[in-house]
Amino acid sequence: MIPVLIVEDHPLVAEGLKSILSNSAEFAIHGLAVNGAAFKQQFETFKTGVILMDIRLPDTSGIELCKHAVASGKPIKVIALTTFNQQYLIKEMLDAGAISYLLKNATPDEIREAIRLAGQNQSMFSKLVKQQINQLSDKTIVLSKREIEVLCLIAQGLTNIEIADKLFISQLTVDSHRKNLLLKTGSKNSAALIKFAVDEGYVKSRNE
Amino acid sequence: MIPVLIVEDHPLVAEGLKSILSNSAEFAIHGLAVNGAAFKQQFETFKTGVILMDIRLPDTSGIELCKHAVASGKPIKVIALTTFNQQYLIKEMLDAGAISYLLKNATPDEIREAIRLAGQNQSMFSKLVKQQINQLSDKTIVLSKREIEVLCLIAQGLTNIEIADKLFISQLTVDSHRKNLLLKTGSKNSAALIKFAVDEGYVKSRNE
DNA sequence: TTAATTTTCCCCTTTTAAGGGGATATCCAA
DNA sequence: TTGGATATCCCCTTAAAAGGGGAAAATTAA
Secondary structure (H helix, E strand, C coil): CEEEEEECCCHHHHHHHHHHHHCCCCEEEEEEECCHHHHHHHHHCCCCEEEEECCECCCCEHHHHHHHHHHCCCCEEEEEEECCCCHHHHHHHHHCCCCEEEECCCCHHHHHHHHHHHHCCCCCECHHHHHHHHHHHHCCCCCCHHHHHHHHHHHCCCCHHHHHHHHCCCHHHHHHHHHHHHHHHCCCCHHHHHHHHHHCCCCCCCCC | CEEEEEECCCHHHHHHHHHHHHCCCCEEEEEEECCHHHHHHHHHCCCCEEEEECCECCCCEHHHHHHHHHHCCCCEEEEEEECCCCHHHHHHHHHCCCCEEEECCCCHHHHHHHHHHHHCCCCCECHHHHHHHHHHHHCCCCCCHHHHHHHHHHHCCCCHHHHHHHHCCCHHHHHHHHHHHHHHHCCCCHHHHHHHHHHHCCCCCCCC
């Protein structure tokens, strides 16, 4: 019997998880935390088992909570369960010590299997997540702080001159940054660059 | 007893919905459709009741299915249930005949209440959706089909000449569309336009 | 069957971005 | 302390987008 702690702020998804885990005697639901505060409280009495961890939470991020859980030294495993398939989130979550990373379109069978595997210290990733992880090792696009700064201003519709004014640097410098952004991201022009930026989470869409 | 047809491709959410509706004798789940094809089949035998309709589906959109359902003339009500809070989706869904629009972070109580209300021909909207609807009456940005088509190609990084080739129209026409897009959306340039497009859901982010 | 919108096409000029280099301080990490 | 990346600045040319019009078919809606 594997104890499971669910961290999930969407009631519907939480309900779904409870439903698919409670049909079987294999799993014992320790509790449901709808935010970081609730999690920390419930984690106190959680001695061993598996945590199903949402990443975006009202008051904090699942990445922080995962670090918290791992740092406790308890024999627990964290499975990330989220809608977000961004490279940088996957990387941070795995760096934080998560053993598996599933997307929310996962089937009940996949989730149950991931929990079983976690008990045996084995990983499991959604197909799309695997692709992202493979790309992680190949070509890691690393944008510098300044480049990200410029990128965000481009996304706001500023021209190079306006960006230069805002950052107190020469227009030529902004020009360089922009060229490097296109080069590094493999984008053909500003439009494609911004699309990339939103996809990769450098620029946040209003709906994320 | 209200018959309910669920249209939802995320297994977890579907499971959650089944769970919160099956506890009560008030609702009778007619079926679960995970895509448009399945919906059309199951809709054949659905005489009256409420449809919980996801918008983004693997093979079609909930907007199309809603139109289909309304056109049938059967005494049914459609409730949109989705993660997307974009103005144009809300508008299209309501235009298609949906009575209510809920976000997926809705509570079980809210969902049950929305179904009851739908049976009495009354609407219900999530808080954030209400805000969007209020803004709708103010300034409604309506992009034409062709404009959206061009917009998506711009987001892919194509130049006007490439878009013209792809759509078998003159480069000058694409130029016009692009100008109108900037004008209608109030964007200063392509970068801002693409940001707007992702925000409003005209262009899908990889992570949505 | 009008009227309105959409789609298509065209003129013009100016501004901005993109593509091709290069160069020098600075800062960070091996 | 010595590379390597970063951030800054500069040259050049070409391509593309933006800004300002206008106008005729084709659809769509009233």
